[in-house]
Amino acid sequence: MYVVKVATDTAPRAPLSPAAIVAAGITLADEQGVDALSMRNLARSLGYEVMSLYNHVRNKDDLLTLMVDAVAAEIDLPDPSAPPLVAVRAMAVSTNAALARHPWAAPLWLRQAPGPARMRQMDDLLRLMYASGLSRELAHHGFHAVNNHVLGYTLQRLGMGLEGTDLEDKARDFMAGLDADTYPFMVAHIHEHLDGHTGSSFELVLDLILDGLVRLDREAR
Amino acid sequence: MYVVKVATDTAPRAPLSPAAIVAAGITLADEQGVDALSMRNLARSLGYEVMSLYNHVRNKDDLLTLMVDAVAAEIDLPDPSAPPLVAVRAMAVSTNAALARHPWAAPLWLRQAPGPARMRQMDDLLRLMYASGLSRELAHHGFHAVNNHVLGYTLQRLGMGLEGTDLEDKARDFMAGLDADTYPFMVAHIHEHLDGHTGSSFELVLDLILDGLVRLDREAR
DNA sequence: TCGTAGAACGTACAGTGTACGTACCGCCCA
DNA sequence: TGGGCGGTACGTACACTGTACGTTCTACGA
Numbered sequence: 001m002y003v004v005k006v007a008t009d010t011a012p013r014a015p016l017s018p019a020a021i022v023a024a025g026i027t028l029a030d031e032q033g034v035d036a037l038s039m040r041n042l043a044r045s046l047g048y049e050v051m052s053l054y055n056h057v058r059n060k061d062d063l064l065t066l067m068v069d070a071v072a073a074e075i076d077l078p079d080p081s082a083p084p085l086v087a088v089r090a091m092a093v094s095t096n097a098a099l100a101r102h103p104w105a106a107p108l109w110l111r112q113a114p115g116p117a118r119m120r121q122m123d124d125l126l127r128l129m130y131a132s133g134l135s136r137e138l139a140h141h142g143f144h145a146v147n148n149h150v151l152g153y154t155l156q157r158l159g160m161g162l163e164g165t166d167l168e169d170k171a172r173d174f175m176a177g178l179d180a181d182t183y184p185f186m187v188a189h190i191h192e193h194l195d196g197h198t199g200s201s202f203e204l205v206l207d208l209i210l211d212g213l214v215r216l217d218r219e220a221r
Numbered sequence: 222m223y224v225v226k227v228a229t230d231t232a233p234r235a236p237l238s239p240a241a242i243v244a245a246g247i248t249l250a251d252e253q254g255v256d257a258l259s260m261r262n263l264a265r266s267l268g269y270e271v272m273s274l275y276n277h278v279r280n281k282d283d284l285l286t287l288m289v290d291a292v293a294a295e296i297d298l299p300d301p302s303a304p305p306l307v308a309v310r311a312m313a314v315s316t317n318a319a320l321a322r323h324p325w326a327a328p329l330w331l332r333q334a335p336g337p338a339r340m341r342q343m344d345d346l347l348r349l350m351y352a353s354g355l356s357r358e359l360a361h362h363g364f365h366a367v368n369n370h371v372l373g374y375t376l377q378r379l380g381m382g383l384e385g386t387d388l389e390d391k392a393r394d395f396m397a398g399l400d401a402d403t404y405p406f407m408v409a410h411i412h413e414h415l416d417g418h419t420g421s422s423f424e425l426v427l428d429l430i431l432d433g434l435v436r437l438d439r440e441a442r
Numbered sequence: 443t444c445g446t447a448g449a450a451c452g453t454a455c456a457g458t459g460t461a462c463g464t465a466c467c468g469c470c471c472a
Numbered sequence: 473t474g475g476g477c478g479g480t481a482c483g484t485a486c487a488c489t490g491t492a493c494g495t496t497c498t499a500c501g502a
Binding site for chain 1: 362374432
């Protein structure tokens with residue numbers, strides 16, 4: 001029996017590999033949102049069938065873990081010549097930037113098990129904290145405070161759904177359904193956002209925390 | 222034609238209503254996790270069929286919004302006789318407690334649209350901030366900082382999967398797969414957690430933020 | 443007694459993750 | 473020059489999800 005092969009798709013497809021799948025997953029999530037990241041969609045975007053992905057990736061959870069770790073790998077390594085707390089600040093800013101580039105990553109940051117890149121990042125942050133001259137206990141708390149601040153702010157920013165769309169439109173729409181008599185302070189607060197004469201909370205509060213830590217340490221001695 | 226009715230289930234079931242559905246959803250999510258909260262499971266737990274729920278609730282997203290708002294309603298109202306920032310602190314602690322009681326709520330806190338209870342809570346928090354004597358701008362940032370701190374800490378705590386299970390076991394398991402040479406500071410940090418001679422970061426950092434705000438305000442004048 | 447509104451129900455559909463069995467292709471060893 | 477043999481791709485199938493739609497039942501007011 002003769003089997004005739006028909007070239008149904010002339011587009012040459014890149015060979016499958018964990019790295020290729022993770023990369024495709026990241027771009028798909030970046031462009032269409034994490035909800036569009038189904039194994040079927042991902043396979044289609046790569047030009048393969050669904051189950052072929054499972055030859056390179058254990059399951060979807062594994063894929064998500066790898067994707068999150070790839071984002072973590074984008075975080076700048078600390079400058080070894082900088083004073084520890086300055087380096088901490090830089091890491092926080094860089095982490096915030098990486099999470100802003102990949103909005104889907106922040107909610108997964110906590111759920112997924114930390115991969116090597118995130119381990120590296122956490123270990124570096126801890127090392128800097130412990131080397132900063134703060135007391136052991138304050139360094140411990142400072143680690144959590146900084147981590148929490150960075151992740152919290154990105155989540156807050158994204159949770160509002162302020163990624164792609166115009167922030168102003170969103171805010172105006174929200175405020176339209178708001179009774180200024182029952183929620184006067186919310187209305188006022190949103191106005192402050194719209195008028196834009198309040199800078200970013202992110203760096204201000206970050207410095208608040210870091211400065212507060214050293215002050216607390218000084219007072220304790 | 223005669224139709225014989227058979228009492229297949231003698232258990233009398235409570236009449237369906239939005240409140241009853243929300244309450245059942247909350248207990249189901251509390252006990253079995255939010256992943257177990259499917260419309261089918263929820264209907265079964267109430268003794269009804271799936272589609273009957275849709276007579277009282279628009280869709281699952283609507284249900285989740287109502288559930289989150291029910292948790293928000295558990296937050297203590299601010300004591301009107303307390304100084305503003307003391308009341309802010311109390312609200313933060315109470316919010317943290319409510320979120321700890323319902324671990325599933327924290328991730329939904331941001332995704333779901335705010336209902337009346339959360340609106341009330343946000344407006345109260347803003348009112349206290351603006352009444353605290355801080356500059357308008359610092360009050361604005363302080364609102365975000367406190368909100369962020371509370372939510373971030375609960376998410377951090379839950380993300381680790383430290384709800385139901387024993388924290389120590391989890392930590393020891395995690396550390397077992399950790400190379401002390403490549404991640405020395407992580408190992409040390411987890412040890413500090415296990416030894417337990419570091420208090421809760423939550424209130425310490427909360428005070429750090431609140432004290433930092435008033436100090437910043439004093440310096441600016 | 444009848445009409446009607448609202449609640450409950452059953453079926454059906456598209457979409458999800460993935461277990462399982464099969465087919466193919468290239469490489470190493472006889 | 474075979475001949476397996478391991479890895480990759482594929483197709484089918486299953487259980488489960490949210491929910492649209494049409495039908496049945498039940499209670500109450502006229």
